[in-house]
Amino acid sequence: MGWFLEANFILIGIITILMAFGTLSTKKVMRAAAFLLLTLVGVALTYLFLGFEFLMGIQITVYAGGILILFLFSVLLTGHEEFKMDLEFAKENIVQILISILLFFTLTALMLSIYGNYQLTGNELVLQAQTKGLTQDFSVALFSHFNYVLPILGVLLFSAMLGSVKLVLREEEL
Amino acid sequence: MESEIIYYALGVVTSPFIGSLILTIFAFIHYAKTHGHEETEENNHEEHEEHGLKYTPLENFVSTIGILSIFASWVFMLLLAIKFFTTEHHGAFLTTSYDFFGFPVTQNIQVGLLVDALSVYMGLIVTTLALLIHMYAREYMHGDKGYPRFFATFNFFTGIMLSLVFSSSFFELFIFWELVGLSSYLLIGFWIFKPSAAHAAKKAFLYNKVGDVALLSGFLILYKLTGTLNFMELPDKIHNLTPLQTALISVLIFGGVIGKSAQFPLYTWLADAMEGPTPVSAILHSSTMVKAGVYMVARVFFLYWQAHEGEYNFAGDNWALAVVAWVAAITALLAGLQALVENEIKRILAYSTVSQISYMVLALGAGSKTAAMYHLLSHATFKALLFLTAGAVIHVVHTNNIWEMGNLRKKIPKTFTAMLIGAIGLSGFPGISGFWSKDAVLATVYYSDVPGNKILFTLGVVTAFITALYTTRFIIVVFFREPTPENIERVEHAHDGGFFLTIPPLIMAALVILESLTFIPTPIFKFEEWLMEWLEPGVHAHEVALTLPILSAIVVLLGIGTGIYLYYYNYNILASLNQNKVIIPIREFIAQRYYIDKVLYWIANVPAMIVSRLLQDIDIKIIDRTIIDTWIVKGSLGLAKISDVFDQGIIDGIVNGVWMIALTLGRAFRKLQTGIVSNYASIFAAALVIFLGYVNFLIFIK
Amino acid sequence: MTAIPIEYPLILSSALFSLGVFGVITQKNAVRILIAIELIINAANINFVTFASYNPNADISGWVFALFIIAVAAGEAAIGLAIFINVFRNFGEINVKHLFTLREV
C-alpha cells in the first residue's frame, strides 16, 4: 500500500513539475493558462496526499475555477504574444538560467538537509489525527482562534476589488 | 539665587545667537532678493558719505536687531555681575551642566555654563566692548551691500565668544574655540571680492589650525589621563598626574594659545587680518579672539600651577610656565619692534596688540592670573578705542598709511581726543590705566621664580620703552606733523564722522579714564588686590618696592620723550638714521617680519618638496624631456611655487580623484537601472542565491 | 498506514519555487510573469500543508494560512490583472522588456 501511495505521489509530482514548466515554455499565453490549470490540479492532488482534502477542494474551486478565469480574461484583453523557448532564448537568458539552476540546487540541498527525515513519529501522529475529522478541527481553529483575521482578509479583498474596479473601468462608463 | 545667576548667564549667551539667527534668515532673504550678487568691487562701502547719512530701512532694521540683541546680552551681563559680585562666592563655582545628551557612556563630557569670577569678569569686558563696537559698526558699515551678512556674522561671533567664556568643560571650550576660528574666518574674509582679504582669512584660519592641533592633542591626553574634561572636576584630578605629564599637557595647550593669541612664531596672521572691516579688527583685538588664548590659560591655570610646583629645573620636568613666559617675552619684544617700523596704522596697532598680549601671557607665565586679567581689561578698552578711532581716521582720509596723513588734530577733534586718550593708555603713561596694569605684570615677573626672571623683566621694560616710542610715533605723525604737499588736499576735506562713529569711541575714552581712576591704588581700595581676591583667593601679592613703578614711569616717559624728539622736533635725525648702512638691513629684517613667514612656509613645504621631487624622479623615466625641464624650471622658481604645484597637482588631484571615483561609482550604480522588470527580478534572484549560499556556507562549511 | 516521506513534497515545492523564479526573471509577457508568481505561491502553500501535516505539535495554523494564502493570491491576481489591462491601454502591449520609459538616461 505504502509503495503505491509513494509511486502515485512521485508520478503526480513529476507531472505537476512538467506542467509548471509547460506554463513557462508553451507558445501561447492561453496555453500557459491551461497548463497552469493542470499545475494547480496537480498541487491540489498533493494536498490530498498530505491529508488535507478540504484544501484540495478550495484549491480547485477558488484557484482553478476563479483565479484562472481572471487569467483567461486578462489574456483575452491584453492580446497574444508568441513565445518560443529555443536556443535564442537560452543565449539571451544564460545568466538567468544559471541563477535558477543554482537556486534550485542550493534550495533543495538546504531543504533536504534541514527538514529531511523530519520527525517521523510526529508524522504518524498527525496523519492519524486526520482520519478523525481534520476538516472539523480546521474549521474550529479558523472560526475561533483566527476569527479576528478573517475581517482583515475581507479588507484585503475589498481593497483589491476597489483597486481593480477603478483601474479596469473606463472612466466614461461611470 | 543660583538659578537666577544661571538664567542671567543663559540670557547673556543666547541673546546674540537669537539676534544672529534672525539676521541670518533675513540676510538669506535679502541675498535672494538682490539676485545673489551681493557685492562687487564697485560697491565698496567707502563711498557712502557722499550720499550723506541716510540709513536704508534694511540697515535700520538689521543694525537695530543686532545692537538690541547685544544690548540684551549686556544687560543680562550687568545683572549677572551685580548679582555675582555682591553675593559672597569666593572661589565658588556655580554651574549647571547636564549629561551629554543624557547618555550615560559620555557622562564625563558635560555641556553647561560655568559662572565664576573669571568668566563673569571676562564676560563683562566682552559684552561691553561688543555693544560699543556694534554701535560703531552701524555707521561704519553703512552703504555696504553685505550689511545683513555682516551683522549676522558679527552677532554670531560675539555669541560664540561669550559661550567660550562660559564654557564649563574643555570639550565645550574646544568646540567654541574652533567656532571662534571659523567665524573670525568669515569676518576677516568679509570682503570676499578682495583677494588679499580672502588670503588673510585663509592664513588666519591655517595658522590657528596649527595651534589647534596641539591644543586638541593636549586636551585629549588630559582626558585620557584624568577621565574628565570638566573644569570643576579637573583641579582635583590632576594631582594624580606626574609632573612630566602635566608639563607636556600644559605646553601642548599653550600651542593652541600660540596660534589663537598670536604668539611667536605664529603671530604674523594677525597683521594680515587687518583686511577685515575695522569693527572686526576692533573686536578681534580688544576682547575676543586673541584674548581667548589668554582666557583659556587663565581658565586652566591650575594645570600650569601644578606644573609649576617645586623647584624650576630645566633638566627636569617643571618647565611649562617657563616656556610660556619666554615665548611671551620674545614675542613682546619682536612685535614691539615690528610696530616701530610699520607704516600702516592698523598694522601698527595689530603688532602692538601682539606685544601687549604677550605681556598678559608673560604674567601668566610668571604665575599670576590676576596680573594677566588686569592687563587684559585695560588693554581691551584702549585697544578697542584705538581701533575704532583708527578706523574713523582711515574712513575720513581714505588711506591706511600714516605718512599720507598729518595734522589731523584740528580736522577731527573728537576722534583726536579719543585716540589720544587711547594712545596714552597704550603707552603706559604714568597714572593712566595701561601703566598700572603693565606695572602689575612687570612686578609679577620681577618677583617670580621663573628661570631668568630678571632677563624677562628687562625684556618687559625694554618693550615698555618701545611701546611708548611707537605710540608717540603714530600719534605725532598722524595728528601733529604737517602733511606732505601731495597729501594736503586729502587731509583738508577730513571731518568728524557721524553720531555712531564718534560716540562709541568717546564712551570708550571715558571708560579708559574711569579705569585709570579705579586702578589708582589707594589705601581704601586697591583694584589689583580686589581682583586677586576674586580670581585667586588665598594668594597674596608681593609687596612691590616703590622703585619698580618709578623705573617703569621713567622708562615710559623716556620713550615718549624720545618719540617726540625724534618725530616732531628733530625729524632729520631720523631721516639720517634711516639712511644709515647699519640700520637699513635691521629695519629691513624687521619689516620682513624676521622672515618668519618664509621660514614657516619652508618648514611646511619641505615634505611637499620631497614628495614632488620623488614624483619628478619617477616622471623622468616615463615622461619626455620637455616636461622634466618645465618641472625643473618650476622647481627653481622657488619653494612657494613648488608648494603651489604640490597643492594643485597632488591635493587637488586627490580631491578630484575621490570625487571622480564617487561620481563614476554613482554612474555605475545607475547602470543597474535598466528599467526592465526582468532584470530587477534577476537581481533579486541573484541576491537570494547569494544569501542561500551564505547559509550553506554557515551550516555546512563552518 | 505508512506515509509519504517528507522529502517528496519538499522537492516538489523547491522545484516549483525555482521554476517560478525562473519564469519571473525570463518571461516577457506580464501575464506569464504573474503565472510564474502563482507557482511560487503554490510552492509556499505546499510547504505549509506539508509542515502542518508532519507536525509533532498537531498545530494546524499552517492549514489556515494555506487557505488565507489562496485568498490573498486571488486578491493579488485581481489587482495585477487590472494593472496589466491598464498598462495595455496605455502602451498597447504588456511586454515588460519594452516598458522602460522610466529608465534614466
Added chain:
Amino acid sequence: MSEFQIVIQSFLPVYTLLFGAVILLILDWTIGKKPVHKHIMPSISIITLIVAGYMVFIRPKDPSSFPGNPPLFYFGEFYAYFSLLAITAAFVIVLSAWKDMELELSLGVFYALLLIATAGILIIAGAMNFIPLYVGFEVLSISTYAMIGFKKKSRAAAEASIKYFLLGALASGILLFGISLFYGATHSLQLTSAVNVLNVIGTTKPNAYGLFVMALLVVGVGFKIAAVPFHVWVPDVYKGSSLSVTNFLAIGSKAGGFAFVFKIFLLSLITIKSGWAPVWAVLAILTMIVGNLAALPQVSVTRILAYSSIAHVGYILIALVSYAHGATEMATIGALYHLMANIFMKGTAFTVVLIVVYQTGGDTLEHFKGLSKRDPLTTFFMTIALLSLAGIPPFAGFFGKFFLFYSAVLSGDTYLAIIAIMMSAVSVFYYARIIYVMYFQEPSEANTETKTYPRFFILLFALTIGNIALFFGALFLTPQLVEFGSKVAQELAQFII
C-alpha cells in the same frame, strides 16, 4: 471588560479607518461627479485620520489582554508608535494629494485606498502571528499597487505600477516561502514561537532553520524597505508615480515595511541574531554607499530624493545591527526617531517637488533654478528639509542620524558609524546642489510661474515646525525619549525567554 469589548476597542483605529473608507466610497457613488467632491473627500479622510489617531490613544491599557492563546495581536507601545507614524504619514499624503489628485475621477476610491493602506500598517504593527502580519502586509501592498496606477491616463504611472506590482508580488512570494520554512522549523506561526524554539544553543539545527528562514525573509522585506540590492525599483517607481503617491511610498509604506522588519528580526528571529546581523550590516553598508553615490550624478530632483531615501534606509538598518550587538535602547530610539523625522523631511521635500512640478511642469534641477526668486517661502521650507536630510542641526535629521550612528558606536560597530558619517558627508553634496540651484541661479526664461498654493503652504509649514520641534524635543526631552525607547525595547524583549 468582556473579551469582545477588548477586541472591539483594540481594533477601533482599524475600524475607524475602514469606516472612513466606506463612507468615502458611498460619497463617491453619490456625489462623485460634482466638483465639490475634490474638497469633501480629503476633508473626510482627515477627520477619519484624526479620529483614528485618537482611537490609538484609547486602546486597552493592558496590551496582553487580547484574547487567544497565544494572542494573535499585541497592542503595545510599538503598535502605538507605528500607528501614529502611519497616521501622520497618511495625513501628509492627504494634504499633498488634495491638489495633486484634484483632476482625477472617483477620488473617493483613492482616499479609501490610502486609508486602507494605513490600516494595513496598523495591522502589521499590532500582529503577533504571521497570518495577520502577512495579511496586513498584503493589505498595504495591494492598496499601494492600486494607488500607484491610479492616474490611469498617465503612461508613467501605469509603468510604475506594473513594475512595483511584479517585483512586489515576487518579493511577497519569496517572503511567503520564508514564512513557510519558519513554520516548518517552529511548528507554529506565532512570531514569538521562534524565540523559544530557535533558542537551543549548541545545536546546529535550530540555527540552521533560522538562517534559512532569514535568507528568504531578507529578500522579501528588503524589497519593501528598498535596501540595496532590492532598491532597483525605487528610482523608476518614485519617478513614475504621481508625487503624492511617491510621498506615500517614501514615508508611509516605508514605515510599514520597517514595522514588518522589526517585528520579524527584532522579535522573532532575535535568537539567531548572530546569523542575520552580518547580513544586515553588509546590506546597510551597500545601501548607504549605493544610495548616496548614485544620487550624485542625478539631475531629476525626484530621483535625487529617491536615492537619498535609499541612503536613509541604510542609516536605519544600522539600528538593526546595533540592536543585535547589544545597543538595544539606543538602536530602538534611533530607528523610531528617524522614521518620524523621515516623515517630516521627505514629506516636505516631495511636496515641494510637487509644487515645482505644478509651477514649471518638470522636476529637474533646471526647473528648480532660481526658485527662491519665484517662491521664497517654498524654497525656505525645502532648504530646511534638505538641511535636515543632510543631518544639520537644529533639524530633526540631525538627531535621527546621531542616535543611529551613536548606537553603532555603542554596540561596537564603529565601522558602520564611520561609513555612515562619510556617506553623510557625500550626501551633503547633492543636497547642497539643490540649495545652490534654488538660491544662486537665475530662473530660465520659461519658468516664471509664481503661483503659490496655500494648502501646500499650510502643510509645509506644519511639517517644518514638526521637524524643528522634533529636534528640540530630542534635545530637551532626552530622558523621556530614552525612557520610551527602553520601554519599546523591553516590549520587544519581553518575549525572549
